[in-house]
Amino acid sequence: MKLKESLSAKIAAIIFSYVMIIVLAFSLTATVVMGYYKFYFSSEDTVKKEILTDMAKSEAYYIHSLLGKETDLDNYYKDKNVFYRITYLDSGNVVTNYNNEPYIATESSEYYKYEENYYEDDNGIKRWTQTEIHIGTIEVFVAENMDKNDIFSVTSKIIEIGYSLRYAMVFIVLISLALEVFLLCYLFCASGHDQGGVIRRNYLDMIPFDIITATVIIIAYVSLLALDGLVYDLTTAIIYITLIGSIDYFVALGYTMSFATRVKTRTLLKNTVIYYVLSFISKKLKKVLNWFKYIFSNISLIYKTLIIIAGAVIVEIIALIFIINTVYYIRSEILFFAIIWVNFVLILGALYLAVIMQKIKTGGERISQGDLQYKISTEYMVGDFKSFANSLNNINDGLQTAVNEKMKSERFKTELITNVSHDIKTPLTSIINYVDLIKKQQPENEDVRQYIEVLDRQSARLKKLVEDLVEASKASSGTLPVNLSPCDVGVLLTQTLGEFEDKLNKRQLSTVINIPKESVKILADGRHLWRIFDNLMSNVCKYALKGTRVYIDVKRKSNKAVITFRNISEFELNVTADELMERFVRGDESRNTEGSGLGISIAKSLAELQGGCLELCVDGDLFKATVVFDIV
Amino acid sequence: MYNILICDDEKDIVSALKIYLTAEGYNTLCAYNGDEALKVISENEVHLVLMDIMMPHTDGISAMIKLRESSNIPVILLTAKSEDTDKILGLNVGADDYITKPFNPVEVVARVRSQLRRFTQLGGKLTEKTILSIGNIQLDDKSKQVKVDGETVSLTPTEFEILKLLMTNAGTVLSPKDIYRKVWNDQAYGAESTVAVHIRHLREKIEINPAEPRYLKVVWAHGYKMEKGV
Incomplete structure (x- = not known):
């Protein structure tokens, strides 16, 4: 891993890879050339002969060109390991410097001359013809012992060396290729790696990739052009090719390494001019879109609707203009279907709106009816409808929280009252007992006896008050168990009157009872229902004017049983019916009669607990209590 | 002691x-x-x-x-x-x-x-046929005597009949109408409240706390019953 981060290792690798590529290029060229001249299939002599024959041939062509220039051939070939012989066909003359020396290779070329004849054809246009005249034969011989230093001797030596190195060259190719591949792999892996394991981009990697790619393409094209125009001799060509090749190699290496770094840092596509331009455009577009969105969301629903309608109208007008202008070219069926489609889309839209409105309406109704669990599904809703539905849901959540809090506090209150009353009961027991004990002593003092009477009465009242308090809190918080079953109102009323007969007689109250002949059965818990009747009748006995009649009616009204208790109040009722329902409110202001003021409140809570209701009505001195329950 | x-x-x-x-x-x-x-x-x-x-x-x-x-x-x-x-x-x-x-x-x-x-005293004895017994209440049909906790309680003839009816049907709820029909041998037309009054008196005589009866229970809105196994 450290090797990847070392800069010197990378530089060394680059230099070494450059050397290797040169070695590879040279050895590969040599191998290919040797392969072309069959170094690997023939003997050295055959190869040498073939190459030298080729050279002799080009020499013959050269002589051909020299002949036209009147050059002194003898002088020219003085320092060369080549002999020539020109035989003229017509005269039989032979020009040569060849004296039967031994030769390795020979080649001959026919010597032609071309004559051009100009003439005018029948139409008087100038034309020409060319005639080929065979003058003679040019022969070239390459000497076997090359004592002079020229291209032939050098070539011969190179062939000898090349032949001896032919297999070594293949080996060099393979080795250098392997090394080069290895070095390139290393360089690609290491590119971008900096000290400390981070991948960092250099200046080259900062340049946008498409610009670099374009530059590389241009360089490649220019170097191709440069190679194309190459007409110099071999040495110059080699230098030229090496130079251009080197430049191209470094460019390619830099390019590919930069490519590798970009891939590694995931900036290949991002760091391009095209990307910059595109992202700039999209950013601007987004801004504009957001701006529109902002404006659209901040204008009221009415204006929104107006804008949409205006848009629809404009589209329609454009469509109409288009249709009017092109109506001659459009077949009427197409027009017909277009209209149908437009209407179809409009109907779908209207249906969508109707469905959403229906959903919201149902939700609103359910919430207003107290269904706190209900949630309006905002799926498929958009924009204002969604926010409206969400608002409704939030209101419902708030309500539910409030109701839960209320229930919790009510339960807590009940618990508190139960515990407190329990703690009150114990000392109260002592009070009652000791008051009774004092009473048993029969004190002689009349005043003391009266005081004891008061204590006795008040402690009894306190006892009743504590019991009622517990019951009232239990009934109103709904912690009381309720077992509903069909109950006969007539029977209960009979039982109640039986229980209260003595008390009624004591206050000279007579009862007038109206009950339907067939039994009226309601769904209630008998014990709780008795408590309601008990409390109402206790009230009657306490507050009805002495010697009056008490009316009790049971009636059927559709599927309800209505039970009313009516009596004439002894005291002036200067409180409203609603106030009487509240806890600790009593018909008499002085509060000197027995009772806790909880009776009606308990009765009401119990009635509601069983699914019924209790209503009071005060009309002058007439007091009316109405209990309503569902008939089974 | x-x-x-x-x-x-x-x-x-x-x-x-x-x-x-x-x-x-x-x-x-x-x-x-x-x-x-x-x-x-x-x-x-x-x-x-x-x-x-x-x-x-x-x-x-x-x-x-x-x-x-x-x-x-x-x-x-x-x-x-x-x-x-x-x-x-x-x-x-x-x-x-x-x-x-x-x-x-x-x-x-x-x-x-x-x-x-x-x-x-009462170890679950007393099994004369003419004597009905529930808990601490014994009703002797022959002598028309009722004993509660061994003490004689004086009942009116109607109260006695009602108690007898309830004790013979111990455990079942009898409506005021049923009781009236059987005790008075007559149809009850709005006269059931008489039964309720009698039963309350009866409860006061045989129960220690009539508001929380142990034997003669009021089944509200249905009728009255004698507890079976007290």
Whole structure:
């Protein structure tokens, strides 16, 4: 891993890879050339002969060109390991410097001359013809012992060396290729790696990739052009090719390494001019879109609707203009279907709106009816409808929280009252007992006896008050168990009157009872229902004017049983019916009669607990209590 | 002479009860928590226990469970809890009776007497055919006599007939109409409230606390019934 981060290792690798590529290029060229001249299939002599024959041939062509220039051939070939012989066909003359020396290779070329004849054809246009005249034969011989230093001797030596190195060259190719591949792999892996394991981009990697790619393409094209125009001799060509090749190699290496770094840092596509331009455009577009969105969301629903309608109208007008202008070219069926489609889309839209409105309406109704669990599904809703539905849901959540809090506090209150009353009961027991004990002593003092009477009465009242308090809190918080079953109102009323007969007689109250002949059965818990009747009748006995009649009616009204208790109040009722329902409110202001003021409140809570209701009505001195329950 | 153990953490209540019970001729022993009560019972011959439920250290329920492992003497629970579930729990773990606070001392004495009679005198004997018996109530059809806790109670003929009807049909609920038809031998047309009045009087005579009857139960909105197995 450290090797990847070392800069010197990378530089060394680059230099070494450059050397290797040169070695590879040279050895590969040599191998290919040797392969072309069959170094690997023939003997050295055959190869040498073939190459030298080729050279002799080009020499013959050269002589051909020299002949036209009147050059002194003898002088020219003085320092060369080549002999020539020109035989003229017509005269039989032979020009040569060849004296039967031994030769390795020979080649001959026919010597032609071309004559051009100009003439005018029948139409008087100038034309020409060319005639080929065979003058003679040019022969070239390459000497076997090359004592002079020229291209032939050098070539011969190179062939000898090349032949001896032919297999070594293949080996060099393979080795250098392997090394080069290895070095390139290393360089690609290491590119971008900096000290400390981070991948960092250099200046080259900062340049946008498409610009670099374009530059590389241009360089490649220019170097191709440069190679194309190459007409110099071999040495110059080699230098030229090496130079251009080197430049191209470094460019390619830099390019590919930069490519590798970009891939590694995931900036290949991002760091391009095209990307910059595109992202700039999209950013601007987004801004504009957001701006529109902002404006659209901040204008009221009415204006929104107006804008949409205006848009629809404009589209329609454009469509109409288009249709009017092109109506001659459009077949009427197409027009017909277009209209149908437009209407179809409009109907779908209207249906969508109707469905959403229906959903919201149902939700609103359910919430207003107290269904706190209900949630309006905002799926498929958009924009204002969604926010409206969400608002409704939030209101419902708030309500539910409030109701839960209320229930919790009510339960807590009940618990508190139960515990407190329990703690009150114990000392109260002592009070009652000791008051009774004092009473048993029969004190002689009349005043003391009266005081004891008061204590006795008040402690009894306190006892009743504590019991009622517990019951009232239990009934109103709904912690009381309720077992509903069909109950006969007539029977209960009979039982109640039986229980209260003595008390009624004591206050000279007579009862007038109206009950339907067939039994009226309601769904209630008998014990709780008795408590309601008990409390109402206790009230009657306490507050009805002495010697009056008490009316009790049971009636059927559709599927309800209505039970009313009516009596004439002894005291002036200067409180409203609603106030009487509240806890600790009593018909008499002085509060000197027995009772806790909880009776009606308990009765009401119990009635509601069983699914019924209790209503009071005060009309002058007439007091009316109405209990309503569902008939089974 | 019966020994009665009074157990309550409220000393005033214990001494009040002591006064009442001593006046009735009982010997009293006192304890102020469950452990003390068990100790007193193990050291003395106790015939009846009056015990509070809510007490420090060992509460009434635990003490009673321990007591019931070795003894079957009557236990009356005194409790400030008037919840039905508490009463049921008390009776289930072995209490014979319960009185809710704040109580009437007369009622306590009556219940003590009742439990003692039942425990000492009536050991489940008496099986004459003409005698109907439920709990501590015995009804002799021949002599037209009714005894509650061994004491004769004077009933009017109608009350006697109603009691007899209810005792022969113990456990079933009879509506006022049924009772009227059978006792008066007549159709009841709005005369059922007579039955209700009679039953209330009857309850006052045979029950210790008519508001919380032990034998003659009111099934509200349905009728009346005699408890079967008291």
